[in-house]
Amino acid sequence: MRYLILADVHANLEALEAVLAHARRVDAALCLGDLVGYGPDPNACVERIRALPKLTCVAGNHDLAAVGAYDISWFNSYAREAVLWTQKQLTAENRDFLAKLPLVQTVEGCTLVHGSLPEPMEYLLSAWEARATFQEMTTPLCLVGHTHVAEFYFQGDDAIMPQQRSLLHGGKIELEAGIRCIVNPGSIGQPRDGNPMAAYAVYDSKRRTVAVRRVPYSISAVQEKMRVANLPAMLSERLAYGR
Numbered sequence: 001m002r003y004l005i006l007a008d009v010h011a012n013l014e015a016l017e018a019v020l021a022h023a024r025r026v027d028a029a030l031c032l033g034d035l036v037g038y039g040p041d042p043n044a045c046v047e048r049i050r051a052l053p054k055l056t057c058v059a060g061n062h063d064l065a066a067v068g069a070y071d072i073s074w075f076n077s078y079a080r081e082a083v084l085w086t087q088k089q090l091t092a093e094n095r096d097f098l099a100k101l102p103l104v105q106t107v108e109g110c111t112l113v114h115g116s117l118p119e120p121m122e123y124l125l126s127a128w129e130a131r132a133t134f135q136e137m138t139t140p141l142c143l144v145g146h147t148h149v150a151e152f153y154f155q156g157d158d159a160i161m162p163q164q165r166s167l168l169h170g171g172k173i174e175l176e177a178g179i180r181c182i183v184n185p186g187s188i189g190q191p192r193d194g195n196p197m198a199a200y201a202v203y204d205s206k207r208r209t210v211a212v213r214r215v216p217y218s219i220s221a222v223q224e225k226m227r228v229a230n231l232p233a234m235l236s237e238r239l240a241y242g243r
Contacts, residue, residue: 005201007032007145011039012189015198018217032145033060033114040225046094059101060114061121067099078232111139115146127164142182149193150186167212175208196242
């Protein structure tokens with residue numbers, strides 16, 4: 001099976017469509033949460049993702065905030081403003097879909113969670129922090145998002161500390177026997193690793209590989225939509241820098 005891996009779309013339809021066009025043939029889709037928040041097209045993005053083949057999806061903090069199930073005091077002022085705007089835009093059907101998303105899912109030897117296994121809305125930013133997720137993993141592969149940084153962590157059966165590797169420009173990970181991996185495909189809608197191109201991945205369960213890819217899209221088109229929607233300028237401007 002070839003699985004499309006999506007994370008942190010954040011209502012950026014132009015980036016999502018560019019990724020779907022680039023990915024081409026896949027058998028199923030895995031979504032790591034934060035379909036909405038920040039961007040100007042929450043309903044279109046939720047509906048596009050809902051229509052993907054054999055979708056497995058977990059909730060992100062912005063998804064829960066958009067349906068009133070997450071304390072927005074944790075967000076900065078720009079994110080809070082975008083959440084409140086998103087809450088007003090969502091249709092009842094899309095709100096219901098987001099509200100029912102689970103925090104953790106498992107598919108064919110792979111665990112999905114937005115942030116980390118000990119705390120699904122916690123950022124996983126270092127090899128030290130990855131240790132807790134490795135301790136809770138029951139599958140050889142775990143897929144996470146939330147940080148908007150494309151990277152992966154790996155740990156052998158006898159290793160004390162995991163290793164961390166960047167995937168700033170994409171790359172392929174070979175999933176070897178005796179090695180467990182945590183992979184963050186990066187963000188589709190708002191990358192923060194210094195590369196503004198949309199990031200996604202494809203998991204090939206037969207070949208035992210995860211390929212992270214970067215795709216250009218029309219950032220200016222999204223920025224214009226955000227300007228018209230009167231979303232915070234900072235959220236729009238950062239798209240061009242990948243920060």
